[in-house]
Amino acid sequence: MMPDLDARHLLCPLPVLRVQERVAQLAGGEVLTVRCTDPGALNDIPAWCRIEGHEVLQARTDDAGEVLVTLRVGSRAGGDPSRGGRPR
Amino acid sequence: MEHTKRKALVLLSGGLDSLLAARLMLEQGLHVEGINFFTGFCVEGHTQAIRGTGKPRHGALAAAEQLGIRLHLVDVVDEYRNVVLNPRHGYGAHLNPCLDCKGFMVGKARAWMEEHGGDFLVTGEVLGQRPMSQRRDTFPIVARESGAFDRLLRPLSAKLLPPTLPEREGWVDRDRLLGLSGRNRKPQIALAESYGLQYAQPAGGCCFLTDENYTRKLRDLWASRGERRYDFDDIMLLKVGRHLRPRPHFKLIIGRGEGENRFLEGYRNRFLHLWAVEHNGPLVLVQGDIGEDDLDLAAAVTARFGQGRDEPRVRVAAAGPGGAAGERVVRPLAPHELPVAWYL
């Protein structure tokens, strides 16, 4: 299952916020692809994924200049976002 | 043992002080998480993002990643409106309601903590650092109005303040907190170096409400509408382009360069917009009510800011939100026909 998220024309940090909201509804292992026009998303969404323990499958800028990030939701997701600490 | 650790929730702004406050908590072996609020006015490299220059990086995310802590981003755009429009404690130098803003954010963090768990709140506030919101007499106001009371710890100035709950309970060792005060930033910079922390040093405050140019345009928007209100698009558009008000009832937002034009294109379905058909130049959005005469003027301004500015005649297209386009041929305005007073 690959739900798509359109975060085009949103400026930082809204793309990350939208990803955060969507991921909270997904189960561990699910895959999400997000499209953005803010070039900062290329750094920020992967940074958020690293903090939250999600796997970044791709982060790139396509020919149209849009940022594409695909992530696989980590095992911690889908529940209370405050549960547990960062896996060390 | 992870589960017995006390949990500190740090309001991470992306600046140096809150980064250090979080670092001090980690040093004391606490479980630390960060929280960051998006008000719509935050300075997060939007100007660079719109213009397509540089590599903007969300400050609080960068801080959290460096510290190895989680960060919870919270969208408060709607609720924040009341803070901006009706600040109980008034504004600072511009339209920055800093004291109300602090109380609001700490209050939101407290509510988040009550819902999701946590033992106390931490900010990077330093006594005497900001004239409006970081004073000995305003610290208790923030603690009270946020409902956090003595669950609010300011580790950078703690030794100068009465002990808070986490200190009294021994969750935090007060002796290892700091007693910083005043506007001198050298101790923080030295501390960041000793910890090996990277940080961005933003010029000015944490948001556009402290920016003179930005708030002038916001006041103009309110004056032109005859009421103080804004929506999300309004406050985003104030960050981009040249803003000219040739007549009281409409203004023009003129893209500067490719990046801004691309950003403004995202608004084509919501605003009347103009562009030169045969010359490179800006996309121009019209905000307000505009008649046929005004449209000629708007077209002449559009031509002025494009590469056809020295031509006798320039073809300019106008399209409404519905997309129906019309074209007109206009003489670009001469420089002296653009009064300085039009610039916002």
Ligand code: SF4
């Ligand atoms: S500068 Fe802006 S974000 Fe910072 S406290 Fe003041 S109003 Fe709030």
